[in-house]
Amino acid sequence: MQATKSMPREKETAREMAHILVVDDERSICELLEITFRKEGHRVEVANTVDAAKRKLDSQIFDIVISDVRMPGADGLELLKYVKEVSPNCFFLLITGVPTVDTAIAAINAGADRYVIKDHDLVDQLRRAVNGVSENLKWKKEAGYLRRELRRLTGLDNILGQSPRMRSIFELIQTVAPQSSRVLITGESGTGKELVARAIHENSSRAQAPFITINCGAFPESLLESELFGYMKGAFTGANENRQGLFQAAHGGTLFMDEIGNMSLTMQVKLYRVLQEGKVRPIGSTEEIDVDVRVIAATNKDFEKEIAEGRFREDLYYRLSVIPIQLPPLRERREDIPLLARHFLERFRKSMEKGIAGISPEALKRLEAYDWPGNVRELENTVERAIALESGPEISLGSLPDRIAGYAGPSSVAATNGHGFAIPEEGVDFEKEIAEAERRYIAAALEKSDGVRTRASELLHITYRSFRHYAKKHNL
Ligand SMILES: Nc1ncnc2c1ncn2[C@@H]1O[C@H](COP(=O)(O)OP(=O)(O)OP(=O)(O)O)[C@@H](O)[C@H]1O
Ligand SMILES: [Mg+2]
Numbered sequence: 001m002q003a004t005k006s007m008p009r010e011k012e013t014a015r016e017m018a019h020i021l022v023v024d025d026e027r028s029i030c031e032l033l034e035i036t037f038r039k040e041g042h043r044v045e046v047a048n049t050v051d052a053a054k055r056k057l058d059s060q061i062f063d064i065v066i067s068d069v070r071m072p073g074a075d076g077l078e079l080l081k082y083v084k085e086v087s088p089n090c091f092f093l094l095i096t097g098v099p100t101v102d103t104a105i106a107a108i109n110a111g112a113d114r115y116v117i118k119d120h121d122l123v124d125q126l127r128r129a130v131n132g133v134s135e136n137l138k139w140k141k142e143a144g145y146l147r148r149e150l151r152r153l154t155g156l157d158n159i160l161g162q163s164p165r166m167r168s169i170f171e172l173i174q175t176v177a178p179q180s181s182r183v184l185i186t187g188e189s190g191t192g193k194e195l196v197a198r199a200i201h202e203n204s205s206r207a208q209a210p211f212i213t214i215n216c217g218a219f220p221e222s223l224l225e226s227e228l229f230g231y232m233k234g235a236f237t238g239a240n241e242n243r244q245g246l247f248q249a250a251h252g253g254t255l256f257m258d259e260i261g262n263m264s265l266t267m268q269v270k271l272y273r274v275l276q277e278g279k280v281r282p283i284g285s286t287e288e289i290d291v292d293v294r295v296i297a298a299t300n301k302d303f304e305k306e307i308a309e310g311r312f313r314e315d316l317y318y319r320l321s322v323i324p325i326q327l328p329p330l331r332e333r334r335e336d337i338p339l340l341a342r343h344f345l346e347r348f349r350k351s352m353e354k355g356i357a358g359i360s361p362e363a364l365k366r367l368e369a370y371d372w373p374g375n376v377r378e379l380e381n382t383v384e385r386a387i388a389l390e391s392g393p394e395i396s397l398g399s400l401p402d403r404i405a406g407y408a409g410p411s412s413v414a415a416t417n418g419h420g421f422a423i424p425e426e427g428v429d430f431e432k433e434i435a436e437a438e439r440r441y442i443a444a445a446l447e448k449s450d451g452v453r454t455r456a457s458e459l460l461h462i463t464y465r466s467f468r469h470y471a472k473k474h475n476l
Contacts, residue, residue, distance in 0.1 A: 018134040019060070022046045023053040023067040023079060024095070029118070033066060036123055037130065050074035054082055062090055064133055066126060069096040069103055077103075080110045091133045091357070093126065113355035114393070132357035132393050139342040139358070159195050160343050163333035169196070169325060176323045177203035182275075184260075184320045185298040187327030190377030193298040194258065196325060200296060201254040209253030212246050217259030221267055226283055229274075235284025247280045247291045254294045260320070261301035261312060272316045295320065330372040330379065337368045340376060344383040345395065352387055359395040363405075366397065370404045389443075391475045398439060439474040442467070446476060 020042050022033045030046040037044045045060070047053035050073060053065070065083055069076040076094050083090050094107045097118040107115045116125050161167065176183060177200045185193045194213070201211040219227060222236075230245030246255060263271070274280050275295065279288040297320045306312035330337065341359060349356050359367070363386075372378050386399040397405045441460060445467075449455035457467035470476075 017041050018063040019043045020064045021062045025071040050079045064091045066093045084111050136358040161336045163335045165328045165333055173199050180294045181322045182320055183296045183323045185325045188329045189300050190375035191327040192376055197256045197296045206253045210250050211254045212250040213256045214246055215258045217262035221264045229280045230282035232284035250293045251291050257297045260297040261299035268313045268316050275319045330375045334368055341367055344380050348384045348387045363395050363397050366404055442470050442476050
């Protein structure tokens with residue numbers, strides 16, 4: 001009782017209670033796990049055979065199944081296949097008293113999330129795994145709730161945010177989407193401008209018509225003109241056929257003009273006329289064609305400055321920005337970071353088929369503290385990279401890039417005191433720092449040698465034997 005009471009409250013509230021099914025023919029194991037996880041507040045059911053387990057799976061939804069491999073009759077691997085069929089989101093932990101390489105490989109191939117050996121720390125290992133899953137469950141449920149709310153609000157479920165600023169943007173999207181007014185989206189790179197443009201299109205009456213994107217910054221002036229307005233055969237060298245422009249292709253729908261701030265002044269005049277008149281004239285044609293297109297423009301430039309310095313026409317700016325939407329940088333809405341990080345974790349975890357259940361509290365803290373100059377895109381890339389590198393059950397500090405983890409390696413610490421290391425007021429955990437440096441060197445050498453271990457050991461000037469020792473120590 002004492003032990004339960006002194007558990008840190010914070011950890012407890014961060015978890016969602018899980019519904020767990022324990023399957024083992026050894027009743028003592030079932031009992032032990034049942035008591036352990038009930039004490040932690042989870043709902044636990046037990047089954048002593050695979051058949052009994054299947055019956056339970058048919059009538060109830062479980063978050064986690066913990067199953068023995070060898071049982072009389074059908075075995076744990078067969079149960080795993082069944083679970084993947086009836087309840088694919090359920091987390092599956094296999095435990096075994098007789099570990100063999102074959103079973104381990106079969107387990108991973110069949111989609112088991114963890115494979116745990118029955119030894120003295122079985123309970124601790126399972127407890128860690130279950131805690132990881134249940135923390136993730138809470139996030140899943142919250143993200144699920146927010147997603148439903150957002151779908152109600154915007155009709156979209158891939159654009160997330162719970163900060164007040166993002167919420168008011170969602171409201172704005174909902175209000176302006178149905179009308180055909182032009183929208184100008186501004187915001188730093190990676191803040192979600194394109195995502196918002198799509199959301200607007202998909203929530204408008206134009207949703208069935210095309211949504212076409214053009215990156216105005218990617219084309220030289222003459223090419224941009226032919227892309228946008230089209231051309232007639234023979235209008236210029238290389239114009240071998242009549243070609244429709246994007247304005248015509250987007251007829252009835254939406255044209256998303258990205259990086260509009262990079263458009264030349266001449267093109268700006270031409271675009272202004274099209275917006276004014278609702279007609280385009282393909283290059284080389286004498287005829288104007290009516291087009292009904294909603295234009296949504298975006299830029300990461302500061303328009304006031306561009307206009308003041310004569311690089312952007314004020315009249316065009318007013319035409320485009322009937323509804324201005326300014327997306328805040330991620331560092332100004334840090335409360336969205338955990339939500340987005342979990343969202344990307346879910347996405348990449350699935351596509352990379354990795355059993356990573358969450359993000360460690362320290363890693364999450366660093367993600368929340370970092371400034372994200374590349375905004376949501378940088379966060380997305382960071383999570384993807386971390387999942388690829390991570391060998392443990394959750395994203396840890398070690399799989400974050402140094403700039404985010406805040407780890408200054410031995411050679412990168414600025415030499416301020418002649419020793420090359422600055423020790424902060426609160427001191428440092430020497431053993432941990434050294435171990436971390438070891439891990440990084442081993443990982444870096446492996447990367448440089450394309451995984452060839454003998455070469456990696458040479459790079460570090462150590463024997464192959466010690467290399468193996470360190471690699472094993474750090475699970476690499
Ligand atoms: N609120 C959000 N919820 C979920 N994913 C998001 C969100 N905002 C951005 N993203 C993701 O981040 C990435 C960058 O978003 P997007 O391409 O829309 O940014 P952008 O502002 O157009 O960037 P750039 O200026 O560099 O073109 C995309 O993969 C997008 O799906
Ligand atoms: Mg973009």
